Amino acid sequence: MAKDLLLEIGLEEVPARFVRGAINQLKEKAEKWLSESRVEHGVVEAFATPRRLAILVRDVAEKQADSNEEAKGPSRKIAMDEAGNWSKAALGFARSQGVEPEQLYFQELAGVEYVYAKKSSIGLETASILADGLSSLITSMSFPKNMRWGSYELRFVRPIRWMVAMFGQEIIPFEIAGVATGNVSRGHRFLGEDAVISEPARYAEALREQHVIVDITEREALILKQLDDLKTEKNWTIAIKEDLLEEVLFLVEYPNALYGTFDPSFLNIPQEVLITSMREHQRYFPVLDGNGKLLPYFVTVRNGDRRSIDLVSKGNEKVLRARLSDAKFFYEEDHKLTIEHALSKLESIVYHEELGTVADKVRRIVSVANAIAGALKASPEAAAHVSRAAAICKFDLVSQMVYEFPELQGIMGEDYARKLGESEQVAKAINEHYQPRFSGDAVPSELTGAIVSLADKIDTIVGCFSIGIIPTGSQDPYALRRQAAGIVQILLAFDIKLGLNELYDIALSVHEERGLKRSADDIRKELGEFFSLRVKNWLSEQGHRYDVVDAAMAPGINDLLLTANRASAVGALASGESRLEFKLVVEQLNRICNLAGKATSDTVDPALFAEAAEGQLYQAWQNGQAAFQAAMSNRSASAAIESLAALKPSIQAYFDSVMVMAEDEKVRANRLAMLKVIAADIAKIADFSKLVW
DSSP: OOOEEEEEEEEEEOOOOHHHHHEEEEHHHHHHHHHTTOOOEEEEEEETTTTTTEEEEEEESSBBBEEEEEEEEEEEHHHHHHHSSSHOOOOOOOOHOOOOOGGGGEEEEETTTEEEEEEEEOOOOOHHHHHHHHHHHHOOOOOOOOOOOOOOHHHHHHHHEEEEEETTTTTTTOEETEEEHHHHHHHTTTOOOOEEOOOOOGGGHHHHTTTOOOOOOHHHHHHHHHHHHHHHHHOOOOOOOOHHHHHHHOOOOOEEEEEEEOOOGGGGGGGHHHEEEEIHHHOOOOEEEESSSSSEEEEEESSSOSSTHHHHHHHHHHHHHHHHHHHHHHHHHHHOOOOOOOHGGGGGSSEEETTTHHHHHHHHHHHHHHHHHHHHHOHHHHHHHHHHHHHHTTGGGGGGHHHHGGGGGGGGHHHHHHHTTTTTTHEEEEEEEEOOOOOTTOOOHHHHHHHHHHHHHHHHHHHHTTTTTOBBTOOOTHHHHHHHHHHHHOOOOHOOOOOOHHHHHHHHHHHHHTOOSSOHHHHHHHHHHHHHHHHHHHHHHTTTHHHHHHHHHTSSSSSSHHHHHHHHHHHHHHTTTTTHHHHHHHHHHHHHHHHHHHOSOOOOOGGOOOOOHHHHHHHHHHHHHHHHHHHHHTTHHHHHHHHHHHHHHHHHHHHHHOOOOOSSSSHHHHHHHHHHHHHHHTTTTOGGGOOOO
């Protein structure tokens, strides 16, 4: 008969940002352990609050499944000596499998005989393995930051204060860091008492009676409903940011939403400042009107019931007043700062010990941005805006507001620049040059901000690569992958006709002025490989098949727009209604490319054509050259493919009547040369051999 299994780890309050990862890890480890232990079970439910991590496993078998395994050993040649006796290798294999030599037998695999052993074991009672298994499961957990407490060697996210471990109604006995398991959990720190768990299935209900909502989904739904009720009652728009909701979710065990007010005079400060102060310092949800304008209210979630809720609101209002007063002071003090004075302060802020100060970085951004504007043939007015925006794009980093709230960099720069008389294009570019800040974020809205953003990002990447800081594995402390992805997004969004290689060269030339530690050629090669992965990820995110991505990227990624168009065109044809027809075209194109690899020259002499089909194919290719070249100039991959597809009848007729590898050396070389020039056009579109049908 199956029983439910419950494990709860009671802790001191865990930082909210660690809880989701911790409970997912606990669930995954439990599922893996049960599977490896051959214990059949039903669904695994996960529960978590700031003070506990718990799993409830339904319908756990009372006994392990019996095991019958077949292990493969060495080949017969190695397993037996010349006299027909077991060799040392075979005897060692038998010992490792826990069987007697006479239990070994031979079995053929892929034409070779190997020695095998059958291992059978009777399943143990599940209850007999749970204590060691669950104990090991807990102590094997890892966290971004660990603690040690008392004299215990265990490192854990926070000190363990109690544990519940039950199989059916029985306690699973074990001890970790001086804490023994039992069937008693703890309720809400202020509203509840100890909760005796009579059986695992009553876990959530028993804690609910003690003012703890352990079900993550239930707790989140309750918070959202309370916020929605307030929104309906007050006719507000409550700005619910996902990461803040996630944090609040793991800050409370018994949520109750409430609201408060603040002095409307604070609304004279930019609302981004107020919202950031409320969110980052107080974990409050801002309240907006129908037009997205901030109202003098806030919403927060209490970890408790509705008793004395008015008093709690007053307390929150008092704390927020102090926070907003600080923000107001910083904002007013910043207005005493001039742009020139701010820029001079950047001279003393180290950006990187090998890359100079922030002022040095700004000067490089100016040089790169000016070069990009020149390459794009920007108008004098636009070039002037780019140059000015690049020169002052980091001035707000020395402001008190950005020092207090780093996430406001750019936002405050835009506000201060506008108030100090800078043009609208320049002010917006100071903010937008940080975009896209994260995956899914918008790109700059205007070209000025886009160019400065490109300059800033490519300077960071090239600078880091030049001193050997290259992302490896999950390590990317300077967010270079995100910066490169942003460059890809901007180039495509603005249809900027600037090749990646040209962008690398612009930034490299600027860094060469300070002296490179490494070869420019090596850096350029590594940049190509690095951006290739970013482009591959971007194309995959757009929904393109892996084989289509590989085929479209084969000609190179220097021209990003053309690369994207190639992927779209090839993907549409390879999966559309005419895919079978396209497959026939691809087969003919691949035949040409396969043979073209044997060519030693690309010089074609029509006088050496011995068959009519040769001249017909060559003429068909020449007739289509104007359309093909025009399509490539317009970055129209679909039109270029259409031009190549028109060659299909001529290619088929050619291979039906022409022996490419003719005995006459000149004829053979000429035929291969013709295939090579046609293959060169095909290679500009895709490596069609990579498509999977």
